[in-house]
Amino acid sequence: MKPARFEYLAPTSVEEAVSLLVEGGEDAKLLAGGQSLVPLMNLRLAQPSVLIDLNKVEGISSITESEDAVVIGSMARHRAVAESEVVRRFLPLLAESAGHIGYPAIRARGTIGGSIAHADPVSEFPCACLCLHAEFVLTGPAGTRQVRAEDFFVSYLTTALSPDEILTEVRFPKPSPGLGWGFLELARKTGDFALAAVAATVALSPDGTCSEASIAVAGGGDRPLRMVEAETMLKGNQGDDVIARAATAAATSSNPPSDIHSSGDFRRQMIEVLTRRVLTAAWGNARRGE
Numbered sequence: 001m002k003p004a005r006f007e008y009l010a011p012t013s014v015e016e017a018v019s020l021l022v023e024g025g026e027d028a029k030l031l032a033g034g035q036s037l038v039p040l041m042n043l044r045l046a047q048p049s050v051l052i053d054l055n056k057v058e059g060i061s062s063i064t065e066s067e068d069a070v071v072i073g074s075m076a077r078h079r080a081v082a083e084s085e086v087v088r089r090f091l092p093l094l095a096e097s098a099g100h101i102g103y104p105a106i107r108a109r110g111t112i113g114g115s116i117a118h119a120d121p122v123s124e125f126p127c128a129c130l131c132l133h134a135e136f137v138l139t140g141p142a143g144t145r146q147v148r149a150e151d152f153f154v155s156y157l158t159t160a161l162s163p164d165e166i167l168t169e170v171r172f173p174k175p176s177p178g179l180g181w182g183f184l185e186l187a188r189k190t191g192d193f194a195l196a197a198v199a200a201t202v203a204l205s206p207d208g209t210c211s212e213a214s215i216a217v218a219g220g221g222d223r224p225l226r227m228v229e230a231e232t233m234l235k236g237n238q239g240d241d242v243i244a245r246a247a248t249a250a251a252t253s254s255n256p257p258s259d260i261h262s263s264g265d266f267r268r269q270m271i272e273v274l275t276r277r278v279l280t281a282a283w284g285n286a287r288r289g290e
């Protein structure tokens with residue numbers, strides 16, 4: 001299939017892109033890596049009359065660190081995130097999650113901003129962003145605003161982005177030293193979309209009990225989900241029993257859909273298994289201070 005006719009525009013600055021988006025109105029769409037949008041256009045499930053290509057926009061693809069944050073431009077490719085020294089050092093969970101996205105060709109073109117804006121509930125980056133307390137910088141005609149990952153994902157393929165806004169930056173607070181982490185997913189084969197994925201971080205007190213935990217699940221509902229009940233169960237505790245109970249709580253709090261790839265019940269069981277394994281891994285590397 002070929003896409004319906006569209007006008008192609010290639011701005012070189014964020015300001016220009018925003019004003020083209022405002023001019024284009026409801027019929028305009030941003031093009032980032034094109035790895036989700038172009039297949040939808042080819043199938044004519046999306047028929048924008050104006051396509052605003054972000055690939056020539058300057059200043060939105062770098063990966064930098066400040067004193068307290070890692071800042072990733074929205075046009076950073078999945079592969080750049082996976083291979084970045086800064087990301088691997090401060091956000092190894094994010095680097096690990098990037099390596100699970102699709103195939104090498106997809107990772108060479110797809111962008112972190114496109115993945116977050118597309119908001120597929122089984123996608124790796126939205127889940128990792130939720131777990132790592134990311135904030136998204138949205139730029140529109142009235143300036144910029146920052147939205148926490150927790151408030152950004154609304155439902156299936158739906159976010160807090162307004163039609164005239166561009167996601168320009170993803171900001172991650174630098175984690176405290178020694179934070180344990182884990183990321184695991186189950187897919188039918190390497191490169192497929194996940195049936196379910198779980199990301200977790202764990203901080204330990206000197207006595208070995210959990211002082212802080214963050215757990216996020218992909219494939220557990222219509223958006224990535226934080227597992228607050230499971231996190232609360234972990235705090236002040238340690239041991240395999242509490243990890244198992246937290247994993248059961250994560251599965252119970254999920255409401256995974258049934259589709260051609262898997263039943264909801266199977267996904268729920270896998271969320272329990274993955275959560276238990278991810279928490280065990282996170283606890284282990286927190287204990288070793290990795």
Ligand SMILES: Cc1cc2nc3c(=O)[nH]c(=O)nc-3n(C[C@H](O)[C@H](O)[C@H](O)COP(=O)(O)OP(=O)(O)OC[C@H]3O[C@@H](n4cnc5c(N)ncnc54)[C@H](O)[C@@H]3O)c2cc1C
Pocket residue numbers: 029030031032033034035036037038039054074075100101102103106109110111112113114115117118120122123124125161165166167168191192193194
């Ligand atoms: C074969 C295949 C396998 C894949 N496997 C996976 C997988 O396992 N896991 C996974 O997560 N993804 C997977 N993907 C999707 C891939 O990760 C996409 O790259 C990603 O979902 C979208 O990023 P993009 O840069 O390609 O965005 P595009 O496709 O260009 O855009 C996607 C949507 O986001 C909007 N958008 C893009 N950038 C911005 C921005 N900066 N601000 C506001 N809106 C914006 C666009 O208007 C569009 O609506 C796969 C894709 C293919 C084709």
